[in-house]
Amino acid sequence: MTSQSGYSVFHETMADMTYPEIERAAADGAAVLWALGVIEQHGPHLPLGTDVYIPSAVLRAARHALAAKGIPSVIAPPFYWGVNHVTGTFAGSFVVRPETMLELLKDVFASLAKDGFRRVFCLSGHGDALHNRTLFEGVRRAQGIDVRMVASEALARRLGLDPADAKIALTPPVAAPKPPALHLDIHAGEWETSILLEETPAIVHAELLPQLASTRLGPGDLAEWRKGLDNAKRVTPQGYFGNPAAADATLGAKLVELEGQAVAQAVADALRKAP
Ligand SMILES: [Zn+2]
Numbered sequence: 001m002t003s004q005s006g007y008s009v010f011h012e013t014m015a016d017m018t019y020p021e022i023e024r025a026a027a028d029g030a031a032v033l034w035a036l037g038v039i040e041q042h043g044p045h046l047p048l049g050t051d052v053y054i055p056s057a058v059l060r061a062a063r064h065a066l067a068a069k070g071i072p073s074v075i076a077p078p079f080y081w082g083v084n085h086v087t088g089t090f091a092g093s094f095v096v097r098p099e100t101m102l103e104l105l106k107d108v109f110a111s112l113a114k115d116g117f118r119r120v121f122c123l124s125g126h127g128d129a130l131h132n133r134t135l136f137e138g139v140r141r142a143q144g145i146d147v148r149m150v151a152s153e154a155l156a157r158r159l160g161l162d163p164a165d166a167k168i169a170l171t172p173p174v175a176a177p178k179p180p181a182l183h184l185d186i187h188a189g190e191w192e193t194s195i196l197l198e199e200t201p202a203i204v205h206a207e208l209l210p211q212l213a214s215t216r217l218g219p220g221d222l223a224e225w226r227k228g229l230d231n232a233k234r235v236t237p238q239g240y241f242g243n244p245a246a247a248d249a250t251l252g253a254k255l256v257e258l259e260g261q262a263v264a265q266a267v268a269d270a271l272r273k274a275p
Pocket residue numbers: 042050051125126187188192
């Protein structure tokens with residue numbers, strides 16, 4: 001049951017555990033799972049914290065899937081001061097410099113190493129290329145602890161990274177839960193809204209959904225949108241890119257389950273190959 005329990009981003013994370021429980025988890029060789037999102041506009045209907053709620057839900061599903069494989073893990077409290085280039089001109093999108101994010105990553109990895117954890121798997125909840133490049137740079141620089149970025153082949157290629165890079169824990173392709181829509185669904189559209197309807201229904205403005213027309217945008221619009229700031233605002237004046245009116249909670253539950261299984265597989269594969 002995630003609908004109510006998932007409302008706290010600390011739910012099932014280290015933040016809700018005690019220090020002796022953390023000591024035991026580290027001694028058991030638990031892998032640390034970490035969601036890294038951002039506080040960013042998500043249309044008139046979704047909360048700014050959407051990119052934190054979604055990877056948090058996916059990591060809870062991944063943790064359960066790992067436990068079923070006999071692999072212990074803990075979830076670090078989510079990171080949400082990520083980099084907003086694309087939607088940075090909208091109200092509510094906090095603008096954090098990459099160097100600020102990098103310094104914080106360094107300190108968190110050092111803290112986890114100090115506590116005896118040996119492996120960390122970072123899952124981004126935010127599609128912005130600069131955010132993800134900054135995350136990967138932090139992963140690459142981590143010292144005294146084995147840190148990987150969980151990523152799909154498509155994300156790795158979009159960032160200009162080699163999917164076979166040892167610092168990437170590659171997710172297997174995720175089966176689409178339904179046939180692809182006619183238009184792109186990128187931001188605060190059908191799939192993100194579906195997940196929030198499942199995970200945090202109390203903070204979704206569902207009453208607005210019928211009024212939000214599909215943006216009907218394609219790859220050319222996406223390229224323009226990714227140039228960011230005022231370009232993004234021109235392409236999506238209401239902030240969403242996709243079809244939020246098509247959202248439903250059942251699809252959201254399925255997406256979280258499928259993504260969670262993919263992340264668990266990526267972690268299990270990386271641990272099997274690790275020295
Ligand atoms: Zn998002």
